[in-house]
Amino acid sequence: MDTNQPTTPVTTYVPAAPTPGMFGTKIPSSIAFVVAVLLFFMPFVDIKCNSMSLQQVSGIQLATGFKMKNNSSDNSYLNDVKTDKVDNAITKTTTNTDKKDPNLYALIALGLGVLGLLLSFTNAKAAIGGAMVTGIASAGAMIGMMLDLKKKVKMDIPDVSDKTPDNDVGNTIDKIGDKMSDLSDKMNISVDFTPWFYISILAFLAAAFFCYKRMSAKK
Numbered sequence: 001m002d003t004n005q006p007t008t009p010v011t012t013y014v015p016a017a018p019t020p021g022m023f024g025t026k027i028p029s030s031i032a033f034v035v036a037v038l039l040f041f042m043p044f045v046d047i048k049c050n051s052m053s054l055q056q057v058s059g060i061q062l063a064t065g066f067k068m069k070n071n072s073s074d075n076s077y078l079n080d081v082k083t084d085k086v087d088n089a090i091t092k093t094t095t096n097t098d099k100k101d102p103n104l105y106a107l108i109a110l111g112l113g114v115l116g117l118l119l120s121f122t123n124a125k126a127a128i129g130g131a132m133v134t135g136i137a138s139a140g141a142m143i144g145m146m147l148d149l150k151k152k153v154k155m156d157i158p159d160v161s162d163k164t165p166d167n168d169v170g171n172t173i174d175k176i177g178d179k180m181s182d183l184s185d186k187m188n189i190s191v192d193f194t195p196w197f198y199i200s201i202l203a204f205l206a207a208a209f210f211c212y213k214r215m216s217a218k219k
Helices: 027-041 059-064 084-094 104-120 125-152 170-186 195-217
Strands: 043-049 052-058 189-193
Touching (some): 027 104, 027 125, 027 195, 043 059, 059 104, 059 195, 104 125, 125 189
Antiparallel strands (some): 043 189
16 A cells, blocks of 8 residues: 655745835825925915004015015005105115014924925835924924014004204104104004914824824834
8 A cells, every 4th residue: 555645735825914005105294295385385474453464474485584565555544644755764764674584483394394395205214204203393393483473573663753953844754753653552463374374284293193104004
């Protein structure tokens, strides 16, 4: 009796590695960073005087500096005191002060957002972690910008009074200056932040969350 019968090979099935879901890819975090950065081209703040909008400023303008518009001709508070000579005096005193410097917090938020976008395109785990950190830091810088602007906002009314006796319009300008000072006490200048500003913060936080989920999917 032949006992040398061929043995049947045993096949071992190795389960395939689970495919990463949508959160395991670079798509969600990259899109979130793109949205957050592009929103900087939208108005972030609305400068108002007694609930009347004077000027809207985008995130890019906050980060790079912007020029204040001359709203004296459209301001109902100043219509009754506006003259050509006063306008000339105001122009001379505000020429060097209407250019606003870049806001450091806005510049940091924008720079970190661009850096986070670049890091989110990579597959290295360390880079993904860096993108997560930049997303959180960008949102923090945005909040810092909001607090900084609220602290710095103020009405900058030029002093048009002229006490020089030799000036033939000195007395008139003095009276107008006093009237403008009285009006300034009744003016309430405020900076309101638009929905685009808050959406940008949420987009940065969402990008950080997606980076975290992507890192978890790689474990």
